[in-house]
Amino acid sequence: MQLHVLTEYEKDHIGERQALPEQYLGLSDQEMDTRIAAARAELGRRVVVLGHHYQRDEVIKFADFTGDSLKLARAISTRATAEFIVFCGVHFMAESADILRAPHQKVILPDLAAGCSMADMAASDQLETAWRELEDMGVDTASIIPVTYINSSADVKAFVGEHGGVVCTSTNAAAVMKWAWERPRSGEVKVMMLPDQHLGRNTGWKMGVPLDRMVVWDPHETRGGLTPAQASQAKLILWKGHCSVHTRFNVAQIEAFRKKYPDGQVIAHPECTLDVVQAADLSGSTEFIIDAVKKSPKGTVWAVATEVHLVNRLATQVAPDRTVITLDPFGCLCSTMFRVSPNHLLWILEGLLEGRIHNQIVVPDETKRLAKLALDRMLEIH
Numbered sequence: 001m002q003l004h005v006l007t008e009y010e011k012d013h014i015g016e017r018q019a020l021p022e023q024y025l026g027l028s029d030q031e032m033d034t035r036i037a038a039a040r041a042e043l044g045r046r047v048v049v050l051g052h053h054y055q056r057d058e059v060i061k062f063a064d065f066t067g068d069s070l071k072l073a074r075a076i077s078t079r080a081t082a083e084f085i086v087f088c089g090v091h092f093m094a095e096s097a098d099i100l101r102a103p104h105q106k107v108i109l110p111d112l113a114a115g116c117s118m119a120d121m122a123a124s125d126q127l128e129t130a131w132r133e134l135e136d137m138g139v140d141t142a143s144i145i146p147v148t149y150i151n152s153s154a155d156v157k158a159f160v161g162e163h164g165g166v167v168c169t170s171t172n173a174a175a176v177m178k179w180a181w182e183r184p185r186s187g188e189v190k191v192m193m194l195p196d197q198h199l200g201r202n203t204g205w206k207m208g209v210p211l212d213r214m215v216v217w218d219p220h221e222t223r224g225g226l227t228p229a230q231a232s233q234a235k236l237i238l239w240k241g242h243c244s245v246h247t248r249f250n251v252a253q254i255e256a257f258r259k260k261y262p263d264g265q266v267i268a269h270p271e272c273t274l275d276v277v278q279a280a281d282l283s284g285s286t287e288f289i290i291d292a293v294k295k296s297p298k299g300t301v302w303a304v305a306t307e308v309h310l311v312n313r314l315a316t317q318v319a320p321d322r323t324v325i326t327l328d329p330f331g332c333l334c335s336t337m338f339r340v341s342p343n344h345l346l347w348i349l350e351g352l353l354e355g356r357i358h359n360q361i362v363v364p365d366e367t368k369r370l371a372k373l374a375l376d377r378m379l380e381i382h
């Protein structure tokens, strides 16, 4: 399945995202391409454009680096000449880039409306409440190590950093959880995994944590919706958050695929639900998925349970000699990532040429210091 560049409907409604000046609306695809390329060339090494794997084709083709959020944040250090980092991704990624950037660099998000519904499911004030309520229930919070997925706000990372916790990615979640459980504490260590319950559950399950020692903390319920006994016996506390893209995949889709392609393989991202991950042949991060499909023999058939732009690029560019389809026949699109349009990218780049910085992402210094503690702890874990 291919998604077209900008549908006519989208062109008519593009101004409903972050508002753009009139002159950036209604441009032809050709004109946008030409002007973006010209602005990129004129800015030269003063700018670096980063494109997340889930980013749309007509934007990612201008990226200097493509990858997952951590790989992109790390790419910044290889471009010290770049004064401006244009992050074609979502808000939490730009925040991570701002935390890890050099002092002379500025991070820009082309559309401020490009958020992440999962990151929005955990807030630092909800965590403060959770800590207080867990104490009320007799749980020693000094024995809880918070682990936050990189898909979280800088505020949440700062809370985690301040409380001895750590950031993880979908690639290193198991190594990070192992590190957390091995921290010396007076009682048995509990890990609180946030904001994605599914990455936490899938990782815990693969590490042999029994499902009855995992509980779900619902930030919208008093005391997370748990009894003191449930909270006390838990080894893994899963924050009730999820990715609206990856939770669309289901086991019925896997069964339908296997019926059609008995020799085909299913590979799923760990943000999918546990039953999907259990039913799939393989599961892992976006980088793992790319690698597995790329290394598979020619002629192999794959159903991939992740964002549709990545699946399409696997099919057309990375592994064109295999059959690669999305597990969901309707294609799972990250609609917030999709908000970064070529129009927004053009507006940003031409603004820089005129000496105007639109949409700079600035994480406050103290938040940055604490969040960096959690990021640095992760970088030390092998």
Ligand code: SF4
Pocket: 054, 090, 115, 116, 117, 118, 119, 151, 243, 244, 245, 246, 307, 334, 335, 336, 337
């Ligand atoms: Fe967030 Fe899911 Fe989109 Fe990733 S795919 S940015 S987790 S909403």
